[in-house]
Amino acid sequence: MAAPMESLRKRRGGGDAPQPEPLKAPGREPPTGPPSLLPGTFWLTRIVLLRALAFIYFVAFLVAYNQNKQLIGEKGLLPSKLYLQQIQQYFRGKSVWDSFSYSPTIIWFLDWSYMDFILDAISLLGLGVSAFVIITSCANMLLMATLWILYFSLAHVGQIWYAFGWEFQLLETGFLGIFLCPLWTFSRLPKHTPTSNIVIWGFRWLIFRIMLGAGLIKVRGDRCWRELTCMDYHYEAIMQTQPVPNPIAYYLHQSPWWFHQFETLSNHFIELVVPFFIFFGRRMCIIHGIVQILFQTSNFCCPDFGVLQPTIHVY
Incomplete structure (x- = not known):
């Protein structure tokens, strides 16, 4: 009788019968996968941004290799050797640090x-490192710091040839790129070094300053931007002053007056209003990125003016 009674108790009390699984609360499934691939970690942004930055470095070092000897070489228009000697003479009697701080470059320590x-060695080394990052999509802080130091050294002996805004814009962007990478590893997706939100916001702040500054300098600089008449002769000026004018500029110059006013208003909206979208959540960041990419694309395609406003969009 013991066995039937035990079986009866199991049937009444449930015994070892499998219990039904608790119902899951409605909502998203918990994310799975490596920590570096979770949503919101900007792992894809890091890969794309580092390759794009390396490509810009590659172009910059290629230009330096082709032109620096003629511009700042030993027999160049403004020899960098003479420039450094003049700095030495100016700070004669003072510490070496004074000369270095005035024009910080690794060339001080070379023959x-x-x-x-x-100059050729610096350019070729920069070409090699940037090409490695482009091809492999692998980078660390040491490689990105090397690119930054090399170009920083050229920019500070380049004198007027390196005095344009985009040179130091590249250096500022490249400096942020150093902290976008792990210190040692070459992994494309370093599991233990997620993308820093501080660096992402640093890039966003950089974009905000560039675009807002470009808009403010227009409306405060020339009244034609306030009167919406600048585009009436903008393309004509480009065709007459640019070394390689864009053929489309001729046809855009023939557009009616209302189209030119629309262009100017659109420019003001994109440069003075759209940058604030960065601070209003992810969706607005995406809209900001799309608008800015379309704006830069139109600049490159139409008036041969896009090279003056390069930006890197992180959203």
């Missing part, structure tokens, strides 16, 4: 007797 070789 100036071979200035052309030094």
